[in-house]
Amino acid sequence: MNFPVTRMRRLRRTEAMRSLVRETHLHPGALIYPLFICPGEGVRKPISSMPNVFNLSLDEALKEAEKCAELGIGALLLFGLPAEKDEQATGAWADDGIVQNALREFKKNRKLDSLVMMADVCLCEYTSHGHCGVVARDGDHYDIENDASVTLLAKTAASLAKAGADIVAPSDMMDGRVAAMRDALDEGGFEQTPILSYASKFSSAFYGPFREAADSAPQFGDRRSYQMDGANLREAMREIELDIAEGADMLLMKPAMPYLDVMHEARQRFDLPIGAYQVSGEYSMLHAAFERGWLEPERTMMESLTSIRRAGADFIVTYFAKDAAKILG
Template sequence: MQFPVTRMRRLRRTEAMRSLTRETFLQPSQFIYPLFICPGEGVRKPISSMPGVFNLSIDEALKEAAECASLGIGGLLLFGLPESKDPEGSGAYADDGIAQRALRALKADSSLRSLVMIADTCLCEYTSHGHCGPLTGNGNDCTVDNDATLPLLAKTAVSQARAGADIIAPSDMMDGRVAAIREALDEAGFTETPIMSYAAKFASAFYGPFREAADSTPQMGDRRGYQMAGGNVREAMREIELDVAEGADMLLAKPAGPYLDVIRATRERFDLPLGAYQVSGEYSMLHAAFERGWLDKDRAMMESLLAIRRAGADFIVTYFAKEASQRLR
């Protein structure tokens, strides 16, 4: 049947009708809010390139977490900013490291039990050179030593699980990291702790503001030797397949908005829970347009998140988590 018998606009006529026939939904429990934890007390340092986002001391992070819990947000993704750094990123796996102390404080607060605590498992915030593991080579010809990095990531994961992390999230893109982490977690008695692998993490220009937030800009070279090339969807599927075979329980695609096709391809091929990280550059780009009055803030924010969900993501790591959750109330 075709027009005039078939009229698609019939189901768009009222808000109630549109709500009844909506295919894709957003709700606060689908959002993960990133926190950047720094040393000190009473610290709430604005990140200049990310309006509304801060480096937080643990006491301030507890306040932020309480707000997230009250809004029904699903969880937190923790990044640590250590007091000092070294070439091997030892602060990442120190039992008294900044992320570990934050995890213990967050898990000790019974009012935060609704929040899933996810630990970003990487060394880049902790290394003096800003790369994701120990280096070989010199200057711009340096590269991360993949195999030397694996035991350090495994130590970091065990330390984070011991501190209370509900999910371990390796974001380094080293080959074999999921298997190394799974083996270490199991040997340490954390057989029930899941791994959420950043299985398809692309070398993206959209990470720029994050590097200010996490103080993780590489001091030499770049990360294109281990993060993926932006044009390679088939390679992304191979990366994901390998991580699943090594024991990944969940998947995370990064970035989100510029890589919706990767999210869709992943959703169609794999049945694991799938998240997407709406990264700092996506957030900052939209905020720049909001500040100039070029885009309606609420509508553009919600549309950007809905697009990620529609592409196939079950949950979204986003700096808009609090604002979007307030909008959904």
């Protein structure tokens, strides 16, 4: 059909009409809110590079979790800031670790029953050197020992599941960690606990504000030897295939905005539930524009989330989760 028989604007005339034919939808249950839990009581420490995001003591984190449940948000993703760090990341897998204690308290609170509790599995917040694994040094040279790191990561996953995590989410990018975690979970009696693998986590400049939030910046070197090269789409697909073969139940792409093509390609190839992490740099970048009046906050926020959903994400980890849920609710 040619103009004027075909008029594409007919279905755009009103908001009701646009809503009726909208192809991509957001809803609060598909949003996941990250929480950074720190020691102390009554602590609500602002993160300078991330407006409206805080390091929270457990009592304050409980209040925040209750707000998320009231808003219909689907899940929380928990990160811990331990009181002490060491080279073996002891706080990551200790029975009385900060996230383990938080999980036990959250599970006691019936107001939080609607929230899925996801626990990040990594060592960087807990190591004195800030890397995601065990460091081997030889003079001025260093390497991250893959297999020794995997052993600790598997212990961490089992410890978090024991404390009440509904889903464990490895973000370290060590080879073979999903299989090791699956074995550790099954041996511990947690065969029903799913693994959400950060299957293609890229070495990205967009993580900067998070490293302030989680106090996880490397004390030396960088993470390029284990996080993925941002130029490699085919390699990302191989990483995903390997994690699925090792037993991953769900997949997470990180970051979101610079890698929407990776999300789309993964959605075309794989049938597992797939999510994306709209990371700290994406959030802070948009907020900087909001504060200067360069972008309209509500429209920009929702457009950014819709683009992630349209690319193929079933769920989105985002610091905008509460604000978006208020609009969607």
